[in-house]
Amino acid sequence: MDSLSLLGDGLSAAITPENLLYAAIGVLLGTFVGVLPGIGPAMTVALLLPVTAGLEVTQAFIMFAGIYYGGMYGGSTTSILLNTPGESSSVMTAIEGNKMAKAGRAAQALATAAVGSFVAGTIGTMGVVFFAPALADIAVEIGAPSYLAITVMSLVLVTAVLGSSKLRGFVALFLGLTIGLVGLDLNTGQPRLSFGTSQLADRLDIVVVAVGIFALGEALWVAAHLRRTPLQITPVGQPFMSKDDWGRSWRPWLRGTALGFPFGAIPAGGAETPTFLSYLVEKRLARKPEEFGNGAIEGVAGPEAANNASAAGTLVPLLALGLPVTATASIMLAAFQSYGIVPGPTLMDDQPDLVWTLLASLLIGNTLLLVLNLPLAPLWAKLLRIPRPQLYAGILFFASLGAYATNLDWFDVLLLLVFGLLGLAMRRFGLPVLPLILGVILGPLMEQKLREALAISGGDASGLVNEPLAVIVYALIVLALVVPPVLRLVRPAPTHAETEHEKEKVER
Amino acid sequence: MTEIVPDTHPEARPAAGPDRAQFGLAAALAVIGAYTVYDATTLDVGFADPVGPRVFPYVVGAVLLVLAVLLAVATVRGSRPEAESGEDVDLDAPADWTTVAKLVGVMVFTIATISVLGWAISGALLFAGSAWALGSATLIRDVLVGAVLSVVSWYGFYVGLGIPLSPGLLDGIL
Numbered sequence: 001m002d003s004l005s006l007l008g009d010g011l012s013a014a015i016t017p018e019n020l021l022y023a024a025i026g027v028l029l030g031t032f033v034g035v036l037p038g039i040g041p042a043m044t045v046a047l048l049l050p051v052t053a054g055l056e057v058t059q060a061f062i063m064f065a066g067i068y069y070g071g072m073y074g075g076s077t078t079s080i081l082l083n084t085p086g087e088s089s090s091v092m093t094a095i096e097g098n099k100m101a102k103a104g105r106a107a108q109a110l111a112t113a114a115v116g117s118f119v120a121g122t123i124g125t126m127g128v129v130f131f132a133p134a135l136a137d138i139a140v141e142i143g144a145p146s147y148l149a150i151t152v153m154s155l156v157l158v159t160a161v162l163g164s165s166k167l168r169g170f171v172a173l174f175l176g177l178t179i180g181l182v183g184l185d186l187n188t189g190q191p192r193l194s195f196g197t198s199q200l201a202d203r204l205d206i207v208v209v210a211v212g213i214f215a216l217g218e219a220l221w222v223a224a225h226l227r228r229t230p231l232q233i234t235p236v237g238q239p240f241m242s243k244d245d246w247g248r249s250w251r252p253w254l255r256g257t258a259l260g261f262p263f264g265a266i267p268a269g270g271a272e273t274p275t276f277l278s279y280l281v282e283k284r285l286a287r288k289p290e291e292f293g294n295g296a297i298e299g300v301a302g303p304e305a306a307n308n309a310s311a312a313g314t315l316v317p318l319l320a321l322g323l324p325v326t327a328t329a330s331i332m333l334a335a336f337q338s339y340g341i342v343p344g345p346t347l348m349d350d351q352p353d354l355v356w357t358l359l360a361s362l363l364i365g366n367t368l369l370l371v372l373n374l375p376l377a378p379l380w381a382k383l384l385r386i387p388r389p390q391l392y393a394g395i396l397f398f399a400s401l402g403a404y405a406t407n408l409d410w411f412d413v414l415l416l417l418v419f420g421l422l423g424l425a426m427r428r429f430g431l432p433v434l435p436l437i438l439g440v441i442l443g444p445l446m447e448q449k450l451r452e453a454l455a456i457s458g459g460d461a462s463g464l465v466n467e468p469l470a471v472i473v474y475a476l477i478v479l480a481l482v483v484p485p486v487l488r489l490v491r492p493a494p495t496h497a498e499t500e501h502e503k504e505k506v507e508r
Numbered sequence: 509m510t511e512i513v514p515d516t517h518p519e520a521r522p523a524a525g526p527d528r529a530q531f532g533l534a535a536a537l538a539v540i541g542a543y544t545v546y547d548a549t550t551l552d553v554g555f556a557d558p559v560g561p562r563v564f565p566y567v568v569g570a571v572l573l574v575l576a577v578l579l580a581v582a583t584v585r586g587s588r589p590e591a592e593s594g595e596d597v598d599l600d601a602p603a604d605w606t607t608v609a610k611l612v613g614v615m616v617f618t619i620a621t622i623s624v625l626g627w628a629i630s631g632a633l634l635f636a637g638s639a640w641a642l643g644s645a646t647l648i649r650d651v652l653v654g655a656v657l658s659v660v661s662w663y664g665f666y667v668g669l670g671i672p673l674s675p676g677l678l679d680g681i682l
Contacts, residue, residue, distance in 0.1 A: 167575070185551070188552065220611060223642060225598050226598065226604065389638075396635075400631070401661055401673075405671055408673065413622065417612065417616070427592040447564040
C-alpha cells in the first residue's frame with residue numbers, strides 16, 4: 001500500500017486551481033486537435049508538445065496528461081462520427097460506433113466511449129501504479145545483454161508480427177534505424193551521417209521526425225488524393241445513456257480493460273490485438289448478438305476500454321524499462337526527456353516525486369476529460385465540418401510552428417519537410433510508420449546496450465547470451481517468427497482460419 | 509466500411525504490370541544503405557571499445573542493401589504496396605502530384621524566408637499559400653485567417669511560454 005500513499009502525495013501536489021486550469025487547457029487542446037480528421041493520438045501529442053515547453057515540470061505533466069487523453073478521445077469521436085479510424089487501434093470502435101451513429105444513437109456511442117475510456121484509463125493508471133515499481137525492481141537486475149534482447153524482441157514483434165507485409169515492415173524498421181544513427185556517436189563523439197552540418201551532428205529531434213512523418217506526411221498524402229466529395233457526418237445531440245445502455249456497457253468496459261492492460265504492458269504492445277479480441281468476446285457474450293453489425297453498444301464499450309487500458313499499460317515498460325512500444329509511447333518518451341525525466345529502471349528511485357506527480361496528473365487529466373467532453377461533444381462534432389483546404393493548411397501551419405519553435409532555426413523546418421516527404425513516400429509505398437518510429441528511438445538504445453554488453457565481455461560474442469533472461473527472450477523471438485508460418489504449413493487449423501476470416505470481414 | 513473505403517483501389521488491381529515506382533524506392537534504399545556503410549568507414553575506432561562506432565552502421569547499411577534487392581525482386585514478381593487509406597483520401601482518383609508540388613513549394617518558400625520575414629508574416633503566407641494549393645477559392649479570407657493565427661501564436665509563445673519566435677520585418681511592431 002506504499003504506492004497508494006505515494007500516489008496520494010502526488011495527487012495533493014498536483015491539485016491546485018492553477019494546475020487544474022492547465023489540465024483543462026490540455027484536454028481542450030488535445031481534443032480539438034485529436035478530433036481533426038487524419039490526426040491520431042500520437043500526432044496530437046507530437047503537435048502539441050511545444051506548447052508545454054516553457055512550463056515548470058508539474059504543470060507540463062498535467063497539461064501533457066490532458067493533451068494525451070484529449071487526443072485519444074478526439075480520435076474515437078472521429079471514428080464514430082466519420083467511420084474513419086485515425087489509427088489502427090480505433091478500427092474496432094469505428095465498426096459498431098458508426099453503425100450506432102447512423103441509427104441516430106451517436107450520442108450514446110460517444111457517451112459509452114467517454115465513460116469506458118474513463119473507467120479503463122483510471123483502472124489502467126492504477127495498474128501502472130502497482131506494476132511499474134515492481135517491474136522496475138526486477139529491471140534493475142536486468143543487464144545489458146537481456147536489455148538488448150528485449151529491445152530486439154519488441155522491434156521484431158512490431159515489425160514482423162503486426163504488419164501485413166514483413167518485407168515492407170523491415171524496410172521501414174531499417175530506415176528508422178538509419179535515421180537513428182544520425183548525430184554524435186555516444187562513445188567516441190564522432191558525428192555520423194551528418195554531412196558536415198552542426199545541426200545534424202546534434203542528433204535529430206524525435207518530435208520533428210514524428211511530426212514530419214505523421215502530420216506533414218499525412219497532409220501531403222491527402223493532398224495527392226483529396227476526396228472532392230464531402231463525407232457524411234452524423235449530427236450529435238447531448239451525449240447521455242439510458243439505464244439499459246449502462247446495463248449493457250459496464251461489463252464490456254471491465255472486460256475490455258482486463259484484456260487491454262496486459263497487452264499494453266508486455267513489450268510487444270499495440271492496441272490492435274486487445275481491441276479485436278474484445279470485439280469478438282463481446283460479440284460472443286452479447287444478449288442480442290444479432291445487433292452486432294447494426295450498432296451494438298457493447299461493440300463500442302469493450303474495444304474502446306481495451307484501447308485505453310492498453311495505452312495505460314504501455315506506460316509500464318515505458319517508465320520501468322525506458323522502452324516505448326507504440327508510436328504514442330515513443331512521443332511520450334521524447335516528452336518525458338524534455339521535462340528532465342529519464343525513464344528506466346532507476347527512475348523510480350532517482351525521481352520518485354516526478355513519477356508520482358505524472359501518474360496523479362494522468363488520473364486528473366482523465367477525470368477532466370470526462371467532465372469537459374461529455375457536454376462539449378456536439379461542439380467537437382462541428383469541427384469535422386472545417387473545409388479541407390483550410391484544415392490541412394492549418395496542420396501544415398502548426399507542424400511548421402512546432403518544428404520552428406524548438407530551436408528557432410529554419411533548418412528544423414527543412415528537416416520537417418524532408419521527413420514529411422518521407423512520410424508521403426511511406427504512405428505511397430505501403431511502408432508501416434510504427435517500425436520506423438520505434439527504429440529511430442530504439443536504435444541508439446540498442447547500439448548502446450550492444451556495446452556495453454560486448455565491452456563487459458571484452459568483445460567476446462558470448463557476452464550477448466550470458467544471461468538466462470537474454471537466452472529466453474531470443475528463444476521467444478525465434479518462436480514468434482517460426483511458429484505461425486510452420487503452423488500454417490502443417491495444418492491450416494479451422495478455428496484459426498475462421499478468426500482470420502472474421503477479422504477480414506470486420507475490416508472490410 | 510464499404511461506403512467510404514473502397515475495396516479495390518487502383519494500386520491493388522492485379523491486371524497492371526509491376527509497380528515501377530517501387531524500383532525507385534529500392535534504388536533509394538540501396539543508395540542510403542551504401543552511403544551509411546561508406547560513412548562508417550570514415551570513423552575512427554576508439555580505444556577499449558571492442559565494438560566501436562562502425563559496427564552498427566555497417567550492419568544497418570548492409571541490411572538496407574539486402575532489403576533493396578529483396579524489394580526489387582518482389583516488385584518483379586508483382587508485389588504491390590497497399591497504399592494507405594484514410595478519411596479524406598480517395599484512392600480511386602489518380603494521384604494529384606501538382607498539388608503536392610505546390611505545397612512543397614510553399615514550404616520551401618517558408619523555410620527560405622522565415623528568418624527574414626519573421627514568423628508572423630511567414631506563418632500567415634504559409635497558411636494562405638497551403639490553402640490556395642489545396643484548392644481554396646477564398647484567398648483574402650485565408651490571408652486574414654493566416655495572419656490572425658500567426659500573430660496570435662507569436663504572442664502566445666512570447667507571452668505564455670517566453671519563447672521569442674523570430675519577429676523579422678515586424679521587429680519593434682509586435
